[in-house]
Amino acid sequence: MTISMHSASAPVFGRMLGNLLAWLDKAEAHATARKFDGANYLGLRLAPDMLPFTRQIQIASDAAKGCMARLAGQELPSWEDNEASVADLRARIQKTIDYVRNFEPAQIDGSEGREITIPRRSGEPLKLTGEAFLKHYALPNFFFHMTTAYALLRHAGVDLGKADYLGR
C-alpha cells in the first residue's frame, strides 16, 4: 500500500482550513464577549516585520490552491487579496476549501515526478519534483501560515488549544 499525491494534499488542506473556520468562530465569540470589533484581528502581527493576520490567511489559501493547481498542471488561480473583515476571511477560506475539494484524485495522482517551477524574487526559479514540492515546500509553507494565524489568535487571548488546531 502507498499513499497518493491527492490523499497527501487535498484532505490535509481541506481539514486544516475547516479547523481555521472554527478558530474564527472562537475569535468572534471572544470579540463579542470583550466588546471589540472582530476586524481588529486583521492587522495583528507577531512582530512589526511579520505579515498581519489577514495576509497569513491569504497566503495559507494561496499555498493550498497553488499546490493543487501546480500538481494538476493547471494555471494558478489568481484571487484578489481584498479581505477586510472576518466575514471576508471566512468567504476566502470557504472558497479555498471548495477549490481544493473540487480536484478529482485522478487530476493529482501521478504528479510525483511532475516538474514544478516556482518563480523566486531573486535568482533562478526553483525547480522541484511534484513530490518534493508537496512535502518540502507546499505543506511546510501552508502549516507555517496556519500556525502563525493560530498564534496570533492565541496571543490575542482567544480560547484555543491544540485540539482546535488539530481539529478533533
Next chain:
Amino acid sequence: MTISMHSASAPVFGRMLGNLLAWLDKAEAHATARKFDGANYLGLRLAPDMLPFTRQIQIASDAAKGCMARLAGQELPSWEDNEASVADLRARIQKTIDYVRNFEPAQIDGSEGREITIPRRSGEPLKLTGEAFLKHYALPNFFFHMTTAYALLRHAGVDLGKADYLGR
C-alpha cells in the same frame, strides 16, 4: 507512482529539524552580537499560557520520533526533557534527526493501515490509521511546534525569513 509512508515522513522531519539547527546558529549569532546569554531564548513564550521555546523543541522532537516509532510498531523512545542550554537543544535535535534517519523504508512502508492508538488526557484514546495519523496528526503537530519555535526567534529579533524556515 505513489509516495510511500517512509518518504512522506522521515525526510520531512529530518529536513525541517536540520533547518531548526540553522535557526539556532542565527539565534546564537544574534545573542553574541547583542551580548546576551543564548539561554535566555529557552524560556520565551508567545503568550503566558503557551509553552516556552524549550518545550516547543522537545515536543517537535517527540512528534517526529513518536511518529516514526508508532508507524514502525516500535515502543516509543522516552527521552528525558532536561535541556538547559542552546547546546543541549542542539544535541536533542541532532539525536532526533539521527533517530528518524535510522529507519529503513521497509520498517515504515506499508503502515498506512496500521492502527495507531494515541492516549489522551481525557476520554477514550484516539484511534487512527497510520495514514490518517501521519497526515492529520503527526505532521500538523510537528509543524505547529516548529513554526512556534520559529515565531519565538523572530519575535526575539533573530534575522530569520521564509527561506530559513523552508531551508533553501
